[in-house]
Amino acid sequence: MSTKVTAPSRPVTALSNADRLSLYYFMRLARECDAAIMKLYRQGKIVGGAYTGKGNEATAVGSAFALQKKDYLFPMHRDLGAHLVKGATVRSIFLQQLGRGNGPTGGRDGSGHYADPQLRIYGNVSHLAAMIPVAVGAALASSMKKEGAVVMNYIGDGGSNVGDFHEGLNMAAVMNLPLLLIVENNQYAYSTPNAKEFAAQRLSDRGVGYGIPAVTIDGTNVGLVYETCARAAERARRGEGPTLIEAVTMRMDGHSASDDASYVPAAMIEEWKHKDPIERWEKILTADRVLHEQNKKEMEAKIRDAIDDAVSFAEESMPPDGGKAAEGVFAP
Amino acid sequence: MPVSTYIDAIARGMWEEMERDPSVFLLGEDIGAYGGAFKATKGFQEHFGADRVIDTPLSEAAIIGAATGAALAGMRPVAEMQFADFVTCGFNQLVTNTAKIHYRWHIPVPMVVRLPTGGYIHGGPYHSASTEAWFFHVPGLKIVAPSTPADAKGLMKAAVRDDNPVLFFEFKYLYRRIRGEVPDGDHLVPIGRGVIRREGDDVTVITYGSTTHFAMEAADIVAQEDGIGTRIVDLRSLAPLDTEMILEAVRATGKVLIVHEAALTGGVGGEVAALIAEHAFTDLDAPIRRVCALDTPVPFAPALEEVVLPDTGRIVQAIRGLYRF
Numbered sequence: 001m002s003t004k005v006t007a008p009s010r011p012v013t014a015l016s017n018a019d020r021l022s023l024y025y026f027m028r029l030a031r032e033c034d035a036a037i038m039k040l041y042r043q044g045k046i047v048g049g050a051y052t053g054k055g056n057e058a059t060a061v062g063s064a065f066a067l068q069k070k071d072y073l074f075p076m077h078r079d080l081g082a083h084l085v086k087g088a089t090v091r092s093i094f095l096q097q098l099g100r101g102n103g104p105t106g107g108r109d110g111s112g113h114y115a116d117p118q119l120r121i122y123g124n125v126s127h128l129a130a131m132i133p134v135a136v137g138a139a140l141a142s143s144m145k146k147e148g149a150v151v152m153n154y155i156g157d158g159g160s161n162v163g164d165f166h167e168g169l170n171m172a173a174v175m176n177l178p179l180l181l182i183v184e185n186n187q188y189a190y191s192t193p194n195a196k197e198f199a200a201q202r203l204s205d206r207g208v209g210y211g212i213p214a215v216t217i218d219g220t221n222v223g224l225v226y227e228t229c230a231r232a233a234e235r236a237r238r239g240e241g242p243t244l245i246e247a248v249t250m251r252m253d254g255h256s257a258s259d260d261a262s263y264v265p266a267a268m269i270e271e272w273k274h275k276d277p278i279e280r281w282e283k284i285l286t287a288d289r290v291l292h293e294q295n296k297k298e299m300e301a302k303i304r305d306a307i308d309d310a311v312s313f314a315e316e317s318m319p320p321d322g323g324k325a326a327e328g329v330f331a332p
Numbered sequence: 333m334p335v336s337t338y339i340d341a342i343a344r345g346m347w348e349e350m351e352r353d354p355s356v357f358l359l360g361e362d363i364g365a366y367g368g369a370f371k372a373t374k375g376f377q378e379h380f381g382a383d384r385v386i387d388t389p390l391s392e393a394a395i396i397g398a399a400t401g402a403a404l405a406g407m408r409p410v411a412e413m414q415f416a417d418f419v420t421c422g423f424n425q426l427v428t429n430t431a432k433i434h435y436r437w438h439i440p441v442p443m444v445v446r447l448p449t450g451g452y453i454h455g456g457p458y459h460s461a462s463t464e465a466w467f468f469h470v471p472g473l474k475i476v477a478p479s480t481p482a483d484a485k486g487l488m489k490a491a492v493r494d495d496n497p498v499l500f501f502e503f504k505y506l507y508r509r510i511r512g513e514v515p516d517g518d519h520l521v522p523i524g525r526g527v528i529r530r531e532g533d534d535v536t537v538i539t540y541g542s543t544t545h546f547a548m549e550a551a552d553i554v555a556q557e558d559g560i561g562t563r564i565v566d567l568r569s570l571a572p573l574d575t576e577m578i579l580e581a582v583r584a585t586g587k588v589l590i591v592h593e594a595a596l597t598g599g600v601g602g603e604v605a606a607l608i609a610e611h612a613f614t615d616l617d618a619p620i621r622r623v624c625a626l627d628t629p630v631p632f633a634p635a636l637e638e639v640v641l642p643d644t645g646r647i648v649q650a651i652r653g654l655y656r657f
Binding site: 072105106108109113114115117122125127130131132133134135136137138139140141142144145163164167168170171174175328329330331332 | 357383384386388389391393394396397398399400401402403404405406407409424425428429432433434435436437438439440441442471472474495496
């Protein structure tokens with residue numbers, strides 16, 4: 001299976017070593033959080049469903065790393081790394097996953113379906129593409145208020161076939177809005193492979209239909225993802241409109257915890273294992289002597305502590321009060 | 333008090349709110365330079381500028397989605413559907429995003445969607461629909477349906493100021509057919525309150541929008557020809573419903589006729605009837621009756637449309653039937 005990568009890998013020069021370590025940290029943190037979420041799900045403590053972003057960490061973390069505080073993030077369910085980079089706490093992630101009363105939605109919704117206006121994070125709905133027009137609206141409002149902010153929104157290879165993708169991107173292009181739409185092409189929409197989802201050679205080919213720049217990049221290279229998004233964000237900030245970025249990755253787990261993904265050829269998983277975003281970045285940082293045994297150990301301990309703290313805090317927190325289930329349908 | 337058409341009253345309400353609050357803006361198809369398919373926003377773009385009166389691509393999902401996103405980000409958008417029929421293309425945004433945001437996120441979504449609704453204009457199956465019942469079933473959406481110019485202005489201003497999404501059903505049939513006194517300045521009609529249009533002790537008619545006018549005509553006829561006193565409740569707001577006013581009116585007459593232009597089955601009238609059955613059963617002296625559109629699409633030819641949609645004659649018959657029961 002070809003990976004359809006068109007943009008060449010380039011060394012990242014704009015990032016300090018501290019930044020490069022941060023990218024590594026957030027990718028590891030996201031993966032470890034995902035693992036803890038799956039564990040809680042299998043223990044029956046997280047109800048409903050559970051999703052991981054394994055394989056997608058470079059895209060989620062690298063893209064959000066290009067954002068400023070004032071920018072808006074409209075992430076998806078495999079973008080835990082983007083949530084964390086934008087400032088979401090590990091505690092809030094687990095409170096939300098466990099549906100706790102003191103969590104971001106107070107148990108009204110699960111997984112990444114929360115919003116934090118202070119952090120300018122607006123999570124997804126299950127109809128993933130439906131958030132694209134909403135992100136366009138945030139870009140419109142931000143642009144009307146002359147905030148100089150950009151809006152970063154994500155969709156999958158599957159979601160990119162929904163009408164909202166077209167309507168949203170077209171409107172953003174016509175209105176020249178500061179939108180970055182990242183298509184995380186992780187090869188499968190649930191069980192349906194790319195070949196049965198679209199006939200275009202690349203999903204970035206769609207950009208020409210909207211008259212906007214579009215690029216396909218290797219979504220497992222965090223440095224490249226960052227650089228591509230940083231440039232697109234600068235373009236948007238200069239008032240030059242939206243960019244479509246297809247980041248090619250692989251969904252290394254099933255669609256959800258209940259999916260064993262047996263329909264994915266074993267060879268394909270093997271191939272992508274060699275492109276694991278965390279290992280790739282680790283090799284580069286190790287070769288550059290930015291990452292070494294000592295700071296790696298410290299980082300791993302920090303991640304472990306953060307997750308242990310968040311899981312126990314969330315487990316000890318109370319479920320929502322059932323007596324309030326009918327409240328809050330309307331704003332007062 | 334100045335006299336205005338129904339459509340001018342809607343425009344007046346929007347204009348005043350845009351003057352008052354810079355976060356209010358309009359978006360929709362052909363609303364800017366052209367002034368809207370029905371000219372509700374004529375002159376708005378010249379006055380408020382293209383940044384606040386935004387012509388969009390033909391994209392109902394993107395219009396409603398973008399309004400939702402802009403509301404999340406602190407603006408107060410008023411989105412126009414060119415015809416209420418076309419809200420089907422934006423249905424997912426309204427029910428999946430707009431309606432559920434406050435319950436899930438506790439973030440207000442102050443936005444208005446204008447829906448030019450209904451028939452009696454020979455618009456055929458795609459320009460005549462009454463779509464309010466679809467949204468009536470969705471928690472999180474407020475729905476208003478004014479029948480007079482004064483209410484059109486007052487409800488528009490209240491809708492713009494409300495921190496919730498409000499669907500503003502405006503009746504195309506009434507746009508330029510009716511005129512009425514409209515108070516100047518800050519005239520607000522509270523969302524969720526009905527109004528008694530006519531007092532009477534024999535039969536209560538509960539209605540809203542276009543059919544309010546047919547009910548008023550019918551009430552005149554049965555008063556003159558049969559001496560029947562008809563009490564008319566104009567709901568004005570469908571979500572929330574003015575339950576108290578409905579039940580009081582039922583208790584006053586013991587006989588109830590529900591009238592709306594939308595199709596009978598699954599319509600708002602069914603819920604009103606259920607409320608009455610639950611809370612005022614012992615006050616009823618007759619079965620609840622309904623006069624609504626037939627359960628068909630709204631047909632094009634006048635000879636068919638007039639059979640499908642409710643009219644004054646059918647309301648007269650129903651009132652007489654109830655009176656004699």
